[in-house]
Amino acid sequence: MSEATSIRPARREVDPVLTIEDFSVDYLGAHTTHAVKNVSLTLGRGEVLGLAGESGCGKSTLAYGVTRLLKPPALITSGSATFHSREGFTVDLATLGGADLRAFRWDKVSMVFQGAMNSLNPVISVQAQLEDIFTAHRPEMKRAERIRAAGDLLERVGVDRDRLKSFAHELSGGMRQRVMIAMAMALDPQVMIMDEPTTALDVVVQREILDEITRLRSELGFAVIFITHDLPLLLEISDRIAVMKAGEIVELDDAYDLYTNPKHPYTKQLLASFPSLTGERGDFIRTGVRDERLEPAATTNEGAIG
Numbered sequence: 001m002s003e004a005t006s007i008r009p010a011r012r013e014v015d016p017v018l019t020i021e022d023f024s025v026d027y028l029g030a031h032t033t034h035a036v037k038n039v040s041l042t043l044g045r046g047e048v049l050g051l052a053g054e055s056g057c058g059k060s061t062l063a064y065g066v067t068r069l070l071k072p073p074a075l076i077t078s079g080s081a082t083f084h085s086r087e088g089f090t091v092d093l094a095t096l097g098g099a100d101l102r103a104f105r106w107d108k109v110s111m112v113f114q115g116a117m118n119s120l121n122p123v124i125s126v127q128a129q130l131e132d133i134f135t136a137h138r139p140e141m142k143r144a145e146r147i148r149a150a151g152d153l154l155e156r157v158g159v160d161r162d163r164l165k166s167f168a169h170e171l172s173g174g175m176r177q178r179v180m181i182a183m184a185m186a187l188d189p190q191v192m193i194m195d196e197p198t199t200a201l202d203v204v205v206q207r208e209i210l211d212e213i214t215r216l217r218s219e220l221g222f223a224v225i226f227i228t229h230d231l232p233l234l235l236e237i238s239d240r241i242a243v244m245k246a247g248e249i250v251e252l253d254d255a256y257d258l259y260t261n262p263k264h265p266y267t268k269q270l271l272a273s274f275p276s277l278t279g280e281r282g283d284f285i286r287t288g289v290r291d292e293r294l295e296p297a298a299t300t301n302e303g304a305i306g
Contacts, residue, residue, distance in 0.1 A: 014044035016084050017223050018066075018109070018191050023079030025058070025065045028072075035061045037247040038079070043191065045086075048217065048224045050234030050255070052270065053244035059227045060114065062244075063193045067111055068093060068101055083108055086190060107137055110184040112177075112194040119180055120168040126154070126179055127164035133186045153182040158212060174205035178212065185216065193225045198233070210237055231270045235259050243267045 020043075025036040036058045043049050051059050064070045066081045081093040085108065096104055113119040121129055130150035134141050141149070151161035157178040168176060177197055184192050194213070198206040214237060217224060228234060234241050234255065241258050243251040243266065251264040262268045 014042055014047065016042050017045040017047075018043040018225075019080075019082045019084065020062075020066060021080050021082075023062065023065065023081060024077045025061050025070065025074055026077050027074050035074070035247050036065060039244075039247075039249050040079075041242060041249065041252070043223050043225060044239070045084075045190070046217070046221050046223055047239045048226055048237055050238035050241040051225055051227045051244060052229065052231045052234050052241060054229055057244045058247040059244055060195050063111065063195055063225065063227060066093065067105060067109060067193065068096065069111070083191070103137070106133065106184075106189065107187045108189055109191040109193070110187070110189040112180050112184045112192065112197045114195040114197070115200060120176060122168050124167075125164065126150075126166050126168075126171075129179075130154075130164075130183060130186065133183060137187055149186075153186055154179070156185075156216070157182045158208075172205075173201050174208060177201065177205075177209055181209075181212065181216070185220065185222070188220065189222055191223050191225070193227070195227045196229070197226075199228065199230075206233075213237070232274055243270065 018041075020039060020041040023036060023039045024034070027033040027035055039058075039062055041049070051062070053059050061070070061074065065074070065076050070076065076094065083091045083093060083104075085091070091104065091108075093101075093104070093109075120126075127147065127150050130153060131143075131146045134146040134149060138146075147164070151164055154161050154163060159175055159178050159182070163171065163175065163179075171179065180197070184194075197213075198209050201209065210233070213224070213226075216222075226234065226238065231241075231243075235258075238255045240253065241255050242249050243258070243264065245266045251258065251262065251267045253263070258267065259271070262271055
Protein backbone atom coordinates (compact mmCIF):
# COMPACT_ATOMS: atom_id res chain seq x y z
CA MET A 1 0.00 0.00 0.00
CA SER A 2 1.36 3.42 -0.93
CA GLU A 3 2.03 6.12 1.63
CA ALA A 4 -0.88 8.20 0.31
CA THR A 5 -3.46 5.42 0.64
CA SER A 6 -2.16 4.11 3.97
CA ILE A 7 -3.20 7.29 5.79
CA ARG A 8 -6.89 6.88 6.48
CA PRO A 9 -8.87 9.58 8.33
CA ALA A 10 -10.86 8.49 11.36
CA ARG A 11 -14.59 7.96 10.78
CA ARG A 12 -16.65 10.82 12.25
CA GLU A 13 -19.59 10.30 14.59
CA VAL A 14 -22.61 12.15 13.22
CA ASP A 15 -24.48 14.46 15.60
CA PRO A 16 -27.55 15.21 13.45
CA VAL A 17 -28.60 18.76 12.66
CA LEU A 18 -30.88 17.82 9.74
CA THR A 19 -32.57 14.48 9.17
CA ILE A 20 -34.27 13.73 5.84
CA GLU A 21 -36.37 10.55 5.77
CA ASP A 22 -38.13 8.87 2.81
CA PHE A 23 -38.40 12.23 1.03
CA SER A 24 -40.16 12.21 -2.35
CA VAL A 25 -41.03 14.98 -4.82
CA ASP A 26 -43.14 14.66 -7.97
CA TYR A 27 -43.71 17.08 -10.84
CA LEU A 28 -47.38 16.72 -11.65
CA GLY A 29 -48.82 16.87 -15.15
CA ALA A 30 -50.08 14.72 -17.99
CA HIS A 31 -47.11 12.45 -17.26
CA THR A 32 -46.02 12.70 -13.62
CA THR A 33 -42.25 12.82 -13.11
CA HIS A 34 -40.87 11.26 -9.93
CA ALA A 35 -37.97 13.68 -9.43
CA VAL A 36 -36.94 12.59 -5.91
CA LYS A 37 -37.68 9.07 -4.71
CA ASN A 38 -37.62 8.12 -1.02
CA VAL A 39 -34.36 9.90 -0.20
CA SER A 40 -32.99 9.54 3.33
CA LEU A 41 -29.99 11.55 4.55
CA THR A 42 -28.57 12.70 7.86
CA LEU A 43 -26.48 15.88 7.99
CA GLY A 44 -24.11 16.06 10.95
CA ARG A 45 -23.54 19.23 12.94
CA GLY A 46 -20.62 21.12 11.43
CA GLU A 47 -20.29 18.57 8.61
CA VAL A 48 -19.84 19.14 4.87
CA LEU A 49 -22.05 16.63 3.08
CA GLY A 50 -21.49 16.54 -0.66
CA LEU A 51 -24.38 15.71 -2.98
CA ALA A 52 -23.14 14.62 -6.41
CA GLY A 53 -24.87 13.58 -9.60
CA GLU A 54 -25.50 14.52 -13.20
CA SER A 55 -27.79 17.36 -14.26
CA GLY A 56 -31.45 16.43 -13.85
CA CYS A 57 -30.90 13.75 -11.21
CA GLY A 58 -32.91 15.65 -8.56
CA LYS A 59 -30.19 17.35 -6.48
CA SER A 60 -31.64 20.86 -6.60
CA THR A 61 -35.21 19.58 -6.35
CA LEU A 62 -34.28 17.85 -3.09
CA ALA A 63 -32.74 21.07 -1.73
CA TYR A 64 -35.74 23.18 -2.73
CA GLY A 65 -38.09 20.60 -1.24
CA VAL A 66 -36.29 20.51 2.11
CA THR A 67 -36.28 24.32 2.33
CA ARG A 68 -39.94 24.49 1.18
CA LEU A 69 -39.08 26.61 -1.86
CA LEU A 70 -40.70 24.36 -4.47
CA LYS A 71 -43.32 25.86 -6.74
CA PRO A 72 -46.15 24.11 -8.65
CA PRO A 73 -46.31 21.71 -10.38
CA ALA A 74 -43.73 20.30 -7.91
CA LEU A 75 -45.27 18.54 -4.92
CA ILE A 76 -43.75 16.83 -1.87
CA THR A 77 -45.53 13.48 -1.86
CA SER A 78 -43.97 11.76 1.16
CA GLY A 79 -41.32 11.93 3.84
CA SER A 80 -40.06 14.45 6.35
CA ALA A 81 -37.18 16.86 6.97
CA THR A 82 -36.43 17.42 10.66
CA PHE A 83 -34.17 20.14 12.01
CA HIS A 84 -32.34 19.50 15.29
CA SER A 85 -31.33 22.76 16.97
CA ARG A 86 -28.30 23.45 19.16
CA GLU A 87 -30.77 24.28 21.92
CA GLY A 88 -32.26 20.78 21.85
CA PHE A 89 -35.63 21.29 20.14
CA THR A 90 -36.66 19.71 16.82
CA VAL A 91 -38.75 21.13 13.98
CA ASP A 92 -40.48 19.19 11.21
CA LEU A 93 -40.15 21.54 8.26
CA ALA A 94 -43.22 20.00 6.61
CA THR A 95 -45.42 21.35 9.41
CA LEU A 96 -44.24 24.95 9.09
CA GLY A 97 -46.27 27.49 7.20
CA GLY A 98 -46.76 31.19 6.78
CA ALA A 99 -44.99 33.37 9.35
CA ASP A 100 -43.42 30.38 11.10
CA LEU A 101 -41.77 29.19 7.89
CA ARG A 102 -40.52 32.70 7.03
CA ALA A 103 -39.09 33.09 10.53
CA PHE A 104 -37.35 29.70 10.37
CA ARG A 105 -35.89 29.95 6.89
CA TRP A 106 -32.58 31.83 6.72
CA ASP A 107 -32.48 31.97 10.53
CA LYS A 108 -31.85 28.22 10.98
CA VAL A 109 -31.45 26.88 7.42
CA SER A 110 -30.26 29.10 4.56
CA MET A 111 -29.42 28.55 0.91
CA VAL A 112 -26.89 29.80 -1.63
CA PHE A 113 -28.64 29.62 -4.99
CA GLN A 114 -27.18 28.57 -8.31
CA GLY A 115 -26.24 31.58 -10.44
CA ALA A 116 -25.49 34.62 -8.27
CA MET A 117 -26.21 37.10 -11.08
CA ASN A 118 -29.79 35.82 -11.32
CA SER A 119 -30.23 35.53 -7.53
CA LEU A 120 -29.28 39.12 -6.69
CA ASN A 121 -31.84 41.86 -7.39
CA PRO A 122 -30.36 43.93 -10.26
CA VAL A 123 -32.14 47.18 -9.39
CA ILE A 124 -31.27 47.56 -5.69
CA SER A 125 -27.87 47.79 -4.03
CA VAL A 126 -26.03 45.12 -2.11
CA GLN A 127 -26.62 47.12 1.07
CA ALA A 128 -30.39 47.23 0.54
CA GLN A 129 -30.52 43.47 -0.03
CA LEU A 130 -28.50 42.71 3.09
CA GLU A 131 -30.51 45.21 5.11
CA ASP A 132 -33.75 43.53 4.01
CA ILE A 133 -32.67 40.34 5.79
CA PHE A 134 -32.20 42.14 9.09
CA THR A 135 -35.39 44.19 8.63
CA ALA A 136 -37.43 41.00 8.17
CA HIS A 137 -35.76 38.83 10.82
CA ARG A 138 -34.27 41.31 13.30
CA PRO A 139 -36.82 44.16 13.40
CA GLU A 140 -35.38 45.44 16.68
CA MET A 141 -32.16 46.52 14.93
CA LYS A 142 -31.75 50.24 14.19
CA ARG A 143 -30.77 51.28 10.66
CA ALA A 144 -27.22 52.18 11.67
CA GLU A 145 -26.85 48.70 13.19
CA ARG A 146 -28.15 47.07 10.02
CA ILE A 147 -25.68 48.98 7.84
CA ARG A 148 -22.79 48.14 10.15
CA ALA A 149 -23.78 44.46 10.22
CA ALA A 150 -24.06 44.42 6.40
CA GLY A 151 -20.54 45.87 6.08
CA ASP A 152 -19.20 43.35 8.60
CA LEU A 153 -20.73 40.51 6.57
CA LEU A 154 -19.03 41.68 3.37
CA GLU A 155 -15.67 41.93 5.08
CA ARG A 156 -16.11 38.47 6.58
CA VAL A 157 -16.41 36.99 3.09
CA GLY A 158 -13.49 39.00 1.73
CA VAL A 159 -15.31 41.94 0.08
CA ASP A 160 -14.57 45.55 1.02
CA ARG A 161 -17.48 47.28 2.76
CA ASP A 162 -17.23 50.08 0.17
CA ARG A 163 -19.06 47.66 -2.13
CA LEU A 164 -22.27 48.06 -0.11
CA LYS A 165 -23.46 50.73 -2.56
CA SER A 166 -22.72 48.56 -5.60
CA PHE A 167 -25.28 46.82 -7.80
CA ALA A 168 -24.95 43.23 -9.04
CA HIS A 169 -23.72 44.20 -12.53
CA GLU A 170 -20.90 46.22 -10.98
CA LEU A 171 -19.43 43.17 -9.23
CA SER A 172 -17.26 40.39 -10.61
CA GLY A 173 -18.56 36.82 -10.61
CA GLY A 174 -16.50 35.96 -7.54
CA MET A 175 -17.74 39.05 -5.67
CA ARG A 176 -21.36 38.26 -6.50
CA GLN A 177 -20.92 34.74 -5.18
CA ARG A 178 -19.33 36.08 -1.99
CA VAL A 179 -22.29 38.44 -1.52
CA MET A 180 -24.65 35.46 -1.84
CA ILE A 181 -22.67 33.59 0.81
CA ALA A 182 -22.79 36.68 3.04
CA MET A 183 -26.58 36.83 2.65
CA ALA A 184 -26.90 33.14 3.51
CA MET A 185 -24.84 33.47 6.71
CA ALA A 186 -26.31 36.81 7.82
CA LEU A 187 -28.42 35.32 10.62
CA ASP A 188 -25.86 32.71 11.77
CA PRO A 189 -27.76 29.66 10.45
CA GLN A 190 -26.88 26.16 11.57
CA VAL A 191 -27.30 24.69 8.06
CA MET A 192 -26.30 26.18 4.70
CA ILE A 193 -27.37 24.48 1.47
CA MET A 194 -25.14 25.46 -1.45
CA ASP A 195 -26.52 24.69 -4.90
CA GLU A 196 -23.53 24.57 -7.28
CA PRO A 197 -22.04 27.83 -5.93
CA THR A 198 -18.88 27.64 -8.07
CA THR A 199 -20.14 26.23 -11.37
CA ALA A 200 -20.08 29.50 -13.38
CA LEU A 201 -16.70 30.65 -12.03
CA ASP A 202 -13.21 30.17 -13.43
CA VAL A 203 -10.92 27.74 -11.60
CA VAL A 204 -8.93 30.44 -9.75
CA VAL A 205 -12.07 32.08 -8.35
CA GLN A 206 -13.52 28.64 -7.59
CA ARG A 207 -10.51 27.93 -5.39
CA GLU A 208 -10.91 31.25 -3.58
CA ILE A 209 -14.61 30.61 -2.91
CA LEU A 210 -13.97 27.04 -1.68
CA ASP A 211 -11.24 28.28 0.67
CA GLU A 212 -13.65 30.94 1.93
CA ILE A 213 -16.38 28.38 2.60
CA THR A 214 -13.94 26.09 4.42
CA ARG A 215 -12.67 28.97 6.57
CA LEU A 216 -16.14 30.24 7.47
CA ARG A 217 -17.39 26.75 8.28
CA SER A 218 -14.43 26.28 10.63
CA GLU A 219 -15.00 29.67 12.31
CA LEU A 220 -18.80 29.58 12.62
CA GLY A 221 -19.54 25.85 12.90
CA PHE A 222 -22.44 25.63 10.44
CA ALA A 223 -23.11 22.44 8.48
CA VAL A 224 -23.12 22.43 4.67
CA ILE A 225 -24.92 20.44 2.00
CA PHE A 226 -22.77 21.14 -1.07
CA ILE A 227 -24.52 20.27 -4.34
CA THR A 228 -22.49 19.84 -7.53
CA HIS A 229 -21.87 17.52 -10.48
CA ASP A 230 -18.11 17.90 -9.83
CA LEU A 231 -17.22 14.79 -7.83
CA PRO A 232 -13.46 15.51 -7.57
CA LEU A 233 -14.30 18.86 -5.96
CA LEU A 234 -16.50 17.11 -3.39
CA LEU A 235 -13.75 14.59 -2.63
CA GLU A 236 -11.56 17.50 -1.61
CA ILE A 237 -13.93 19.43 0.65
CA SER A 238 -16.53 16.93 1.95
CA ASP A 239 -16.63 14.76 5.05
CA ARG A 240 -19.20 12.44 3.43
CA ILE A 241 -20.61 12.21 -0.08
CA ALA A 242 -24.02 11.06 -1.32
CA VAL A 243 -24.22 10.08 -4.98
CA MET A 244 -27.61 10.67 -6.61
CA LYS A 245 -28.96 9.09 -9.79
CA ALA A 246 -32.46 9.33 -11.27
CA GLY A 247 -33.93 10.78 -8.07
CA GLU A 248 -32.37 8.24 -5.69
CA ILE A 249 -29.32 8.09 -3.43
CA VAL A 250 -27.36 5.16 -4.83
CA GLU A 251 -24.33 5.46 -2.55
CA LEU A 252 -23.46 7.30 0.67
CA ASP A 253 -20.07 7.02 2.34
CA ASP A 254 -17.13 8.89 3.83
CA ALA A 255 -15.34 10.82 1.10
CA TYR A 256 -12.17 8.77 1.56
CA ASP A 257 -13.99 5.43 1.38
CA LEU A 258 -16.05 6.49 -1.61
CA TYR A 259 -12.88 7.44 -3.49
CA THR A 260 -10.81 4.39 -2.58
CA ASN A 261 -13.57 1.78 -2.63
CA PRO A 262 -16.68 2.89 -4.58
CA LYS A 263 -19.49 0.33 -4.40
CA HIS A 264 -22.08 1.38 -6.98
CA PRO A 265 -21.37 1.11 -10.72
CA TYR A 266 -22.56 4.71 -11.26
CA THR A 267 -20.10 6.01 -8.66
CA LYS A 268 -17.30 4.10 -10.40
CA GLN A 269 -18.34 5.63 -13.72
CA LEU A 270 -18.32 9.15 -12.24
CA LEU A 271 -14.84 8.63 -10.81
CA ALA A 272 -13.59 7.19 -14.11
CA SER A 273 -15.01 10.08 -16.14
CA PHE A 274 -12.34 12.53 -14.97
CA PRO A 275 -8.90 12.32 -16.60
CA SER A 276 -5.88 11.57 -14.45
CA LEU A 277 -3.14 14.17 -14.13
CA THR A 278 -0.52 11.44 -13.88
CA GLY A 279 0.53 8.63 -16.21
CA GLU A 280 2.75 7.91 -19.17
CA ARG A 281 3.14 10.51 -21.86
CA GLY A 282 1.67 9.60 -25.24
CA ASP A 283 3.94 8.97 -28.23
CA PHE A 284 1.98 10.95 -30.79
CA ILE A 285 0.94 14.54 -31.43
CA ARG A 286 -2.51 15.55 -32.62
CA THR A 287 -2.58 18.61 -34.85
CA GLY A 288 -5.98 19.69 -36.12
CA VAL A 289 -7.77 16.53 -37.26
CA ARG A 290 -4.66 14.61 -38.35
CA ASP A 291 -3.01 12.10 -36.01
CA GLU A 292 0.72 12.15 -36.91
CA ARG A 293 1.25 8.70 -35.44
CA LEU A 294 -1.39 7.16 -37.66
CA GLU A 295 -0.99 9.44 -40.70
CA PRO A 296 2.65 10.54 -41.12
CA ALA A 297 3.35 13.60 -43.18
CA ALA A 298 4.64 13.07 -46.77
CA THR A 299 8.44 13.25 -47.04
CA THR A 300 8.88 12.98 -50.84
CA ASN A 301 7.58 14.70 -53.93
CA GLU A 302 6.56 11.41 -55.50
CA GLY A 303 3.39 11.85 -57.50
CA ALA A 304 3.54 15.62 -57.36
CA ILE A 305 2.03 17.47 -60.33
CA GLY A 306 4.38 19.43 -62.58
